[in-house]
Amino acid sequence: MTTAVPENTRATRPSILTVDDDPSVSRAIARDLRRQYGENYRIVRAENGDQALEALREIKLRGEEVAALLADYRMPGKSGIEFLEEAMDLFPVAKRVLLTAYADTDAAIQAINVVDLDHYLLKPWDPPEEKLYPVLDDLLASWEASDRQPVRQVKVIGHRWSARSYEVRDFLARNAVPFRWYELDQNESEAQRLLSACECGEADIPVVVTPDGKALTRPSDAELAARVGLSTTPSTDFYDLIVIGAGPAGLGAAVYGGSEGLRTVLVERLAAGGQAGTSSRIENYLGFPDGVSGEQLTERARRQALKFDVEMLTTRKVVSLEAKGAARVVRFDDGTELSAHTVILATGVAYRTLEAPGLGELTGRGVYYGASTTEGPSCAGQDVYLVGGANSAGQAAMYFAKHAKRVVLVVRGDSLDRSMSRYLIDQLSGPGNIEVLTCTEVIGGSGTDHLETLTLRHNKTGETTTVPASWLFAFIGAAPRTDWLDGTLARDDRGFVLAGPDLLTDGSVPAGWGLDRPPYHLETSLPGVFVAGDVRSDSVKRVASAVGEGAMAVTLVHRYLERS
Known part of the structure; x- marks a missing residue:
């Protein structure tokens, strides 16, 4: 890895990082970048994705900034798209450019979808004065004008099986408001410390601490929206x-x-x-x-x-x-x-609610309507039950299969063919931990502070089965509001x-x-x-x-x- 500036001046300059597995190409682009931008930017060169990520982590630890990332598309081990996707977690506002030796349209589309690509640059870029510098000039000007202050996260303190705690997390997640979840249990001492600092108790949960340090106890959606910067008032009538x-x-x-x-x-x-x-x-x-x-x-x-x-x-x-x-x-x-x-x-x-005994009072405490991506990691190593046979249920099954030990899709009909797209039906057999129960309905559930069991019935034989379950997501019907x-x-x-x-x-x-x-x-x-x-x-x-x-x-x- 080479750099273009002396050690004692690095902290004063943001970085431009380029990664290409071809040493001659890597040196060439670093040379062109250094010639045009070396006075104001630190130029960092890497020859594979892992080396580049290591460099980014070091930059992050030093508290420095990265203005732009230029990655070759076809690198062995870790492609340019895979590298840019991981780099986004470290420097989300850095401008992202994909390099390729020929017009690979599929690569461009994939990169736009996955990493929100800023530009697609063909190699060779000679002369750089026409094909490289104008592109980077615009991207760097945009980066300089952006708000690069660290995102100050909202803090949410509550119980896993508190319905309102779930609703608050879901509201923030769906409105793209960054937050950190502090769960009150015997292992999360930080949650207790935050409650004490807010002069709140468990009776006040969920407690939401806004970036300015204001503690909200059991806030309504409207109060929460106003405090986290969402607009609630029209500018005119x-x-x-x-x-x-x-x-x-x-x-x-x-x-x-x-x-x-x-x-x-x-x-x-x-x-x-x-x-x-x-x-x-x-x-x-x-x-x-x-x-x-x-x-x-x-x-x-x-x-x-x-x-x-x-x-x-x-x-x-x-x-x-x-x-x-x-x-x-x-x-x-x-x-x-x-x-x-x-x-x-x-x-x-x-989504229509399940009219089965015992489920109504457990809504938000193990029983949910629609998919909640905030709950995915919490299902790790457990069984998840999904009710429904349309695309929304199939998409949720594929998502939860990444986290859960087993995903059980409960379908009232005798097959998925009439209600689900063929591509999803084919995908369900891929993960290996998805089970489809056809001709089956959920007829009951039970639990103390959260869902603990479900009762299933085969609608042709009438046979019933009670199974342990802590997670049920329903995707049935469509009721217009x-x-x-x-x-x-x-x-x-x-x-x-x-x-x-x-x-x-x-x-x-x-x-x-x-x-x-x-x-x-x-x-x-x-x-x-x-x-x-x-x-x-x-x-x-x-x-x-x-x-x-x-x-x-x-x-x-x-x-x-x-x-x-």
Whole structure:
């Protein structure tokens, strides 16, 4: 490994690290970097991924910064992508460049998905004045302008089997708020010390300590959001577009609304991403051949919306919707109102609860609805039971199989073929610790302070079995969150919102429509209010279709505004 600056000046300069297994190429790029950037940056050269990671750890220990990482794609042992993925944990804001000797499109796509690549550079880069320096100049300028202060984490103190402790951790994780979990048990003395420092007791849990040292005892979601920097208050009282719900459909609508010049506000009850946001791996979404987690997809969409000046409000529950002249007004549960020319409903659906004796009181204490990636490590070496036969359950099974001793997928039907994508069915046989129980239902559960046993029944033979279990995740059905629209919008018999052609009866517009045109394709029974995603009647329950409907709804919003 070589460096370009004297030992006594290293601490004053951030580093640029390059790694390439070809010694001649490694020396050449280090030489070019040193010539252009050696005065302001320390140039570090490595010839394999492990050597480069060792250098990064040393830099981290010295408290220095890394501005950019340049890695060769095709290195033996540890590829450039694998190196960059591990390097992100040490220096998450360092700019990342992948080097390759030829146009390897697959490598570029994979790198973009896995390590959020900043640039893809072909070798050779001669002359560097045209092909290397302009790229790095832009990346380094961006890095210099970024906020590189260490992330100050929120601290959460609570019990593993406290339902509210789980809800707080899930809320922070889904809103991409960094936090550290301190579990109160006989082995976690630090949790007790933190409680004492906060002058709190176990009766106060969960206790959340914010980065500024403020201790919150049993905080509500709204209080928590306000204290950790999430936006809860709109900047004005009138917008061009209000999007209700920040799942894939809502995020898609917000991005397109903001990018097309509409003053847009996105209102979310809990956290961005919806059901898709909790998925550990989505592998059939266009443009992500190696898959993408729901969390990654959500975070990128959220950043994209903010880029287009979309306001995002968290922990705001909408309880009513009405028309006041040309305005469409939504009312929140605290009595405040927000108005706009148009509204897009993208509230998604909720998983249905298991109506089995003993499970209701154990929700959040071993019984969960949807996947919770925060609970994965806690399941290490244990059995995990999942209920459901659709893609969400299959994705969760693959995730928990990495942590649990055994994953049992409980499916009411006689096969997965009708409800789960073929690629997921094929993957379930891979890990070796996933078991699928078909024709089986959960009919009961028990436990004192947390789930301890489940009762299963084979729905053809009637045979019942009681098994020890501490973890149950359910993915059954889809209940639309539309009760608050009763009497306002037309819905089908299951509560899903009707729109467009579904509103027409014998070709006639719905009663009370009041316009000389039929509703647009995604327009509801209230003109100027549109619906997108899973909450729409007869929608396709897929991430791609939800995003597409969100974008389509914005096009129809423009059409509505032009004719209003």
